[in-house]
Each structure stands twice: as structure tokens, then as C-alpha cells.
Amino acid sequence: MQLLVSDIFRNAAVAVPDRLAYAVGDQGWTFRELDLISEQAARCLLDRGVRPGDHVAYRADLSLATVALFIATAKIGAVFAPIDPALSQGEAADLERLVGSDLSLSLDRSGVERLLAEASALGGVEQVPDDGMDERAAHVLFFTSGSTGAPKGIPVSHRVSMLRSHPGAQPESRGPALCPFPLFHMAAWTIALQQWQARAAVILPETFQADAICAGIAAYRAERIYCIPAIWRRVMDHVDEMRAKGAPLPDLSSIRFADTGTSATPPTLIEGLKDLLPQAQVRIFYGSTEAGPVTCLEGSALTERAGSCGLPMQGVRLRISEAGELQIRGPSVFEPESMSADAGFTADGWLRTGDLAEIDADGFVAITGRAKEVIRSGGHSVSPTEVEGVLATLPGVRDVAVVGLPDPDWGETVCAAVVAELGQAPPDLASIREGCAARLAAFKHPRRMVLVDQIPRTASTQQVRRGALVAQILEERDA
Template sequence: MRLLVGDIFTNAARTVPDRMALAIGDRSWTFGELDLISDQVAHRLLEKGVGVGDHVSLRADLSLATVALFAATAKIGAVFVPIDPALSDVEVSRLHATFDAALSLDTHGAAHLVEHAIELGPVDPIDDSELHEGLTQVMFFTSGSTGEPKGIALGQRVLSLRSHPGAQPEDRGSAVCPFPLFHVAGWATTLQQWQARAAVIYPETFRADAICRVVAAYRAERIYCIPAIWRRILDHVAEARAVGGPLPDLSSIRFADTGTSATPLSLIEAIQELVPQARVRVFYGSTEGGAVTCLQGEALTERVGSCGLPMQGIRLRTGGDGELQLQGPCVLEPVTADDPQFTADGWFRTGDLAEIDDQGYVYIVGRAKEVIRSGGHSVSPVEVEAVLATVPGIRDVAVIGLPDPDWGEIICAVVVGAPGSRTPGLEFVRRCCSDRLATFKHPRRLVVVDEIPRTASTQQVRRRLLAAQIGDAPVSSSASSAPQSPDRVPAG
């Protein structure tokens, strides 16, 4: 059996060519159109010298061009490298320094390439006889614990297997995908839908009204949102109800999923009340491991704090330090024989501390790696600290993650002011970050202390001590509501 990503939509085009494959705004493609356009774009890439194993980087906005380039690279065995268009030029340069790009495109360049490819008209199907499932298909970037960009390479086989459990012989109905196309969850949802010969709908923005509008317009049966997006939808419905306006029609939803950050019981119950006809599920996973666990049914209220049971094919264990480790066919493979992401006996190290009860339910209790997870993004404290250390008026700085009901964690800068200088406020600090860090890496809270502990313990332990020291203080969940002047907490 050959497991290639391109076969997913090519096979769909052969069986249901006139069925809708995707829609963005008022534009849509059928599976037949997706297959043809991806062939046309693939021929353009080949003309530009892109071949098997070559990297094609793209500032991946939410557009048909992004989808076309993903599909085209899959067909010729090239590596698709989607980059967050919100990243600064400095950040993008750091990413590009970690790999050789045969072709690098911004959003305008991608749109131009796809438009000209479509002008080719009918083309011969791409010869993929030399491709094999061991080829890398996508490389996603995340922040490593050291602050250096971390490219996560996922192969044709892994991506095919991750989408296969969702494939059904019958039409599953359309799914709304409120994830950006530089995020693994966006492509996981897309491929699961295409495996099932069903459509994926991308809202033009991630505003609650836009999401609700496409759910109603396409009678979508599935939606997966991070907790922060679900709260936006709940607030949108509450506001409409308060003013006596028309309520969004969400009656078509059969599966209401969430995950990527902590999901409190109050939010789960609110989603159940909003879409009582739907099955609510909470997923835990990662770019490297895919969907790892799922919490659903009665366990949502009986196993509060758990992220569920392992997905099919996933094996879990905890190491001596309590770190959750996993194996399975959908987990990325080691890059080298001594890949530090894996144990000596081949288990992937998640970086999360966990407990597993006697029924197999998993509870995430902490973090083994120095990474802040905020709204589906992984942020390195080291990277943010390096930028904040250059801000005028700051003598010393530590960056920590504080719990937040919407975002999982928010980024908090703990600073020591420079002698003889006025300690900067939050908005000034954020402005200083604007040219060097993407907005999601900016601090949402600023706390001033007299001294940051410098001991023989690791920086990770130091940050945990700081988090415990200020964790009882009020936390703002957005920059707009964050204090304009810094909080002051005495050093402990």
C-alpha cells in the first residue's frame, strides 16, 4: 500500500470530481478542480527547477493559492514550508537560515504563480512513480526551548495515516476549519475531510461572526476551535441574545471539538449548552505526535482535568521524571539515531509532565521543557528574553507563562528596572518588540521586581518560582486590558 498525500485528493477527484473540496469566502473548488489546479501549479514548480526533496517556503495566508501550493508540492515530492505571515522579517530570516529554500514566496508571489499556472489550461498528470512515503511533505516551525527555530518535518506516510482514521465511506458533511494554514491543525482538518471526500470550509477571518456565518451557510457538521475561539463564539451569541437580534444558526453541528490548551469544565458545559445536539470532544496533541488523546462522553464531567484516553495506535508511558512519552504510526520519525527528541529505546518525548490513572486517562500536570503554549502557539521564553533585554530601562528580565482560561497561558515579562531610568510600561515594551517578534510572542503582562533570583538551579526552576510568586495576582488575558503601568512585586 502506497501512502502519499497527493493520492488523497487525486483519488477523490476520480470518484467525486464535482463534489466541493474547499471554500474560502465566496470562492470554492471541487475535487476535480483541486486536482487539475495542483497539477498546473506542480508543472510551474518543475519549470522553476523545484524537484523531489526541495523546499518551497511560503508566507502562508488563508488563500486558495496556499492550498494549491500545498497540493502541488505533495504531487512532486517537494517539501512545503508554511510560515506565519505575521512573523517579522528578522524572524523569517532566522527560519530560512535553518534550511535551503529552492523557492521562497510571499503571499503576492504565490497568488501570481498560481494565477499564471491556471492559464496553462489542461496539462498532463504529474508522474509520481518515483515518489515514496518516506519523503518529507511539510515542515512546520515552532519555537524550540533554546529560542532557536525548530523545524518539524512530517512525512508523506505520517500525514496520510493521521488523516486516515477520519475517513469514512459516506459523506461526513463539511467541516469548518478556523485555523491558519501555517498550523498543523489546519492541514490535519483539511486532509481528514479530503480522505472522506468531504469539504473543508475556511472562514475568511477568525472573528466569531464570520465563523458562525460559514457554519450556517454550508450547514457544517464539524468544527474544531481552540478554547479562545469558542469563547468568542459564546460571547457573540450572548451579545446577539442580549439585544434581541437574530441568533446564529449552529443547528447543523454534530461534532464540536476543542483542544490545544487547557479546557475548563465551565467552557465544556457552555459548548454543550450552545450546541446540545453535538458531540463535544477535547483533544490533546502536538505537531510531532498528531492527535494523542481524546476526552469525550461522560468522561468530560467525570474526569475533570484529564485530556482523555490514547487515540487508536498511540502508546503512552511516563519516564522516570514524569515526562509523557509516546509511540505510534502517526508520530514523526527520529531525524538521526541519537535524536534528542527521542529516548534511547525510541519513544518520543513530549516535554509535558503527566500522570496516567489506572483506567488509562491522561492528566497533564506540568511542563518538562521551557516552552510557553499560548493559543495554539509554542513560544520560547529565551527568544522573548533576548529581545526584551535590549529594551531601554530594563536591566534584567525573565519571561514566564501564566495560566489563562482563554489562551492556556499568557506571556508575562518579569523585569528589573535599570538604575536611574524609568521602568518602561507594557505598551512601550510591546512596541519595542514589533519589528523583531510576532504579535503572539509579545508580553501580555509586565511585572516589576527588585531582583530576579540567580541561583545554581536551572532557569526552568527559576521561572517556576517566579510564576508561583506572582501567580495569585490578577492576570490580564489580552494586551488591551493589561495594565498600562507595570505591576510591582517585591522580590522573594
């Protein structure tokens, strides 16, 4: 039997047709409605010439339309390629060029709205045939910088998506899950598929601000939520502010599972979550676009193994290379043969994570650093050289290097070390960020800038000695 993403919705539309499947704010679709609109949209995609294996790109915003397009492409065997809507037109075009001749259709918001308007006018439609579909074919392409800093596409097959998100043999009641992740991010779709396989609802807040997240939890009595540490900080600060004002506190009592991960999770955050949600089980996950969920830390280990990211998930195998890099095998790892791009695997088939790690005698994993120079900030990957290329063109900049500084909420924060041009007024952070505005997504903009006399570089190749630069900045900060 083939493991196909489309079967999730076709089966749920029969079993639980009137159960809520998806909502954004106060607008939602049942499983029957979601199955119908995606079937209609699939017909419209076929009419536009989209065929199995073709890629459909979309700047994936927080909307019902994004989900309909995701499912419609899966039903016809096409590949959904969600793009971060925060990217500039040039950055988005660069990602589309990675897809190459396989890109059949690129839609903006108005294009998707027209597609769905045409789809809804079709009324009842027959199911799109899927007899020839292959579970190992890609159905979604996630763009990530991975451990190299250079953008690349990670194709995830139907089979891998189903195995990453399978809830077990029985679709036991899970209750709604609130998902504060953008819809170009792998985590959003993994959470959604976990819910949909269990025939439960996915709720997206209208924004990722703390008040909207809390309102979504209360309105839908959400039982599960996964937030990166920075988002959890927003929620806790919001509740503290409401308490200080003497205002009614948001009702978060329905939460049973409060999950976090993606960047470093300090013990103080865990204690704050336990105070905020005493009724909830708190868990830390480690994973990636390439591998899906890899490890989980929970229970007493949260305090007894502080600094660890937990034990391997079911079916996951881990090893540490001679260079100290964490490497992974398992059914949730993407299958590189479905795309010709560099896959980052060892010769014997283990995924290279780019993370330096240690595994203790009891099997607990601790991430100790990065094998490459890419900056990980709030779940995003930032290439220092890409940002440096923009900053080097700005007025008043003689030399520049970009590094990631440790940050308790974001994992790392982007910092620009600038050597000012002689005889000119040195730039400040505001002018640096303004110069990035039209050329780089906001998450790539420096959040800190320091003026230095020179950038430490290697003698022969003049490469930035980033470790030495970080140490210099931290030493001066703490002096």
C-alpha cells in the same frame, strides 16, 4: 501500495468531481478544480527547477493559493514549508536557514499569484509522474519550538499524514468542517486531510473573529469544528452579546461535533459548549505537531474525568518516564530519519513530549506540567529567552524575565517581570509591546507586565528561577 497525499485529490477528482473541496469565505474550488490547478502548479514548479526533496517556503495566508501550493508540492515529491505570516522578515529568514541547502524556492503572496496565473494558462496538463515517490519521504515541514524553545523543523511524511487523517475503510459522509486554524499550523492540515480523505469540504472563515466563524458555519451548514478554548470563548461571548441586543442569533444547529484542545480546557468551557450546541458531541483532544492526535476525552468522561485529556487514540502507545515525562510511540509520530535535526526521541525510539503527565489505572491521561520552560499560549510555543533578549534592549529595563502565567482561555499568557533602571521612568506594558512590534510576532508579545525589585536567579549560574517567579507573581496578584 504507497500512501501518497497526491492520490487523495486525483481519486476524488474522478469520484466526486463537482463536490466542494475547499472554500475561503465565499470563494471555493471543487475537487476537480483543485486537482487541476494543483497539477498545473506542479508543472510550473518543475519548470522553475523544483525537484523531489526540495523545499518550497511560503508565508501561508488564508487563501485558496496556499492549498494549491500545498498539493502541488506533494504531487512532485517536494516539501511544502509553511511559515507564519505574522513573523517578522528576520524571524522568517531564520526559519528558512533551518532548511539550508534544501530550500529551492521561497515565495511571497505576489510570487504565488504569478505562479498560479502561469499555471491556469496551461490548460489541461498530463499528470506529473509519481512512480519514484516514497511514502516515507517528507511532504510538509512544520516549524515549531516544541519543548526546547528553539525553532526546529518537523518533517511529516506522506505516510504519516495519511495515517493521521484516515477516516476509516469507508469514506462515509462527514459534512463540511469549518477550520479556524491558520495554514502554517499542523492542525489546519490534519483537519483538511481528514476531510479530503472522506471527500468532504473544508471551510476557512475569512478571519478568526467570532462573527466570521458563525457566518461560515451557517453559510455552509458545517457539521464539524475544532476551536482552541480562546476561540470558543469568542464565539460564546458573541452569541451572548447578540442575545443581549435582541438580535437574531447565528444558526449553529448543523454542528454535530464540537472539538477543542491545544491548551487547558476548564469544565466551565465544556458546560458552555453544551449550552451553546446542545445537538453536538463535545470532545477534547491532546496532540502535537510531532505526534499528531494523541488522546481524546468524550462522552460522560468530560465530567467524570475533568482535568484529563482522555484515552489514547487508535494505534497510539504511551508511557511515563521515571522523570514523569509523557512519551509516545505510534504510526502518527513523525519519522526523524527524514531530517537530520535533533528529533527529541529516547534511545529506544519513543517521542519525548516535554509534557509531565499521569496515567490512571483506567488509562486516562492528565497533563500536569511542562518538563521544559517553553510557554504554550493559544497553540503557539514561545521561548522565554527569545523574548527576554528583545526586552533587555528597551529603555528603562535593568533586568527582565519572561514567564507563562496560567490562563483559562490561552493555556498560558506571556508575562514580563521587569526590574526598572535606576533613575529612569519605569516602562509600562504599552511601551514594552511597542518595543517588540518590529522584532517579534504578536503572539510572543507580553500580555502582562509586572515591576519587581529583583529577578530570582540561581546562585551559581544566574539562571532565572521561573517557578519561583511565577509563584511570586501569583501570590502578589491574589493577595
